[in-house]
Amino acid sequence: MRLLVIGGTAFLGRHTVEEALRRGYQVTTFNRGLSGPDRPDVQAIHGDRSKPADLDQLAPGTWDAVVDTCGFVPAVVGESARLLKDRAGWYGYVSSLSAHPAWPAAPVTPSSPIHESPPDAGPDDGDYGTLKAGCERAVEQSFADRALLVRAGLLLGPYENVGRLPWWLRRVAAGGQVLAPGDPNVPMQLIDARDLANWMLDSAEAGQTGPFAATGPAGNTTMGRWLGDCVEATGSGAELVWVPDEFLLEHDVETWSELPLWMPTGPDTAGTWTVDVSRAQAAGLRSRPVRDTVRDTWAWLRDGGTLAPPRDGSPFTMGIDPDKEKRVLAEWASAKPVA
Ligand SMILES: NC(=O)c1ccc[n+]([C@@H]2O[C@H](COP(=O)([O-])OP(=O)(O)OC[C@H]3O[C@@H](n4cnc5c(N)ncnc54)[C@H](OP(=O)(O)O)[C@@H]3O)[C@@H](O)[C@H]2O)c1
Incomplete structure (x- = not known):
């Protein structure tokens, strides 16, 4: 498995990289080089994803899967998805339960509506959750049925x-x-970031796609x-x-x-704390x-x-x-x- 992680040096992305290396993947990371050191056993590319010239450094590569942990602006995420559309087989995007307008007031499922934000929205076009919804659409525009949309709940754990x-x-x-x-x-x-990382990589291996509410079991x-x-x-x-x-x-x-x-x-x-995670559990998400x-x-x-x-x-x-x-x-x- 050749994996590209956009991000990869702070918390969830760092666990994703560690688990991928443990599984024997070839790993590339793309980040600005500000949040943490690169591991010697990855191909580390430094750049700001919001700058097209920096993102272009990914143009020569091909990957089986991409995990994107640091997408917060739809227009920016759209750039990476378009660039990688024919260079990667699968795109795992880390979204948030906040993409649902109903959450946290009401329990949500993966079928609950997400905010209206368009796929080309800019940084000032909404709050965190609204823009996460637009980012999901930006990924889907290029990866359609090759995208895993991970609506993460509260992440804890080392890092x-x-x-x-x-x-x-x-x-x-x-x-x-x-x-x-x-x-x-x-x-x-609550969910341990290591469990989410494991599940995203299992999903990449299985080619699992679609939207998931991804957190621990209620209670x-x-x-x-x-x-x-x-x-x-x-x-x-x-x-x-x-x-x-x-x-x-x-x-x-x-x-x-x-x-x-x-x-x-x-x-x-x-x-x-009452999110319906049955779809993710049926798709293999396990919580320690x-x-x-x-x-x-x-x-x-x-x-x-x-x-x-x-x-x-x-x-x-x-x-x-x-x-x-x-x-x-x-x-x-x-x-x-x-x-
Ligand atoms: N924490 C929670 O409870 C929670 C809940 C729900 C959803 N989420 C979502 O989960 C994800 C968590 O991510 P994480 O921080 O743990 O991931 P991470 O991949 O470990 O760290 C973030 C990475 O993004 C890179 N980055 C930041 N801005 C960048 C830019 N402009 N261009 C390129 N790289 C950039 C950082 O490196 P540099 O700074 O060196 O560039 C760092 O490697 C987020 O998408 C968040 O919305 C979190």
Whole structure:
């Protein structure tokens, strides 16, 4: 298998490259050379996919399969798909559940509508999810029934470059009372990037195509269980102090970012963790236990792993300010009903 990975040096793409090499593929990567070092055993081509002259470096090549992990602008993704149309047999595009306008308010399936964005939309023609939908159309224009459209859910694991699980692990490892958000029993739905990478390569080998909702099984953990996994993995003895959603919202704690993955259940979020993944499971997607993901991510951090920089060069914004966390915990201690 000759595989081209557009991206390949940060998180999901990096796992895809590692797994492809483990399987004995010949791997080419195309990226700007900013996010991480090239592996010596790949053919590394450096360039910015949004610059036609850079992309033209791919013109002499041919590949059995392409995995595109860094497509965010339809017009740009369209350029690569057109260039590769007759040079590659199959195109796996990493989209997102955000391509569905209904998500996260409602549960979605791979047949749920995606945003209206056209295949030639530019960077300012919509938000992240809208543009992901346009990118899917841009790939389909050139690859039609040779395209796998991977609508990924929340990705965790070693190399995570968003900083969600790394923030929690470091916070829990620091010990003491940890502000734990909401209801510990709320079911969640997470996927390890290594499982997604494996499945994309299985799909490339099988020539599997079409749209898939690609995340873990609904309820594969809960907030309580995976934060407990963080305590166990780090061995810190941290005490999780569970504070209800309403109290946190009243105290201006930001959902999703200040306490990563915290999404209070409400009309706008009811489908966050209830995506129908039956099509992907029937097509071979398998998920390891979230506990293993947490353990391996901590092992990576403990051994000196560092996060690849955010792709737009902005600073990391995950996690609550320590003073604010202390203040909210103190206010909760004096406000909570006596048991
Ligand atoms: N994280 C989540 O929870 C989540 C959820 C749903 C979907 N997704 C999707 O999953 C994908 C995750 O990707 P990843 O970051 O893990 O992949 P990755 O392939 O490991 O890293 C991104 C790669 O893209 C390259 N890149 C960025 N801009 C580029 C450009 N203009 N031209 C060429 N290469 C460029 C980066 O290298 P250089 O910087 O060196 O160019 C890097 O190699 C994204 O498409 C994201 O939308 C993520």
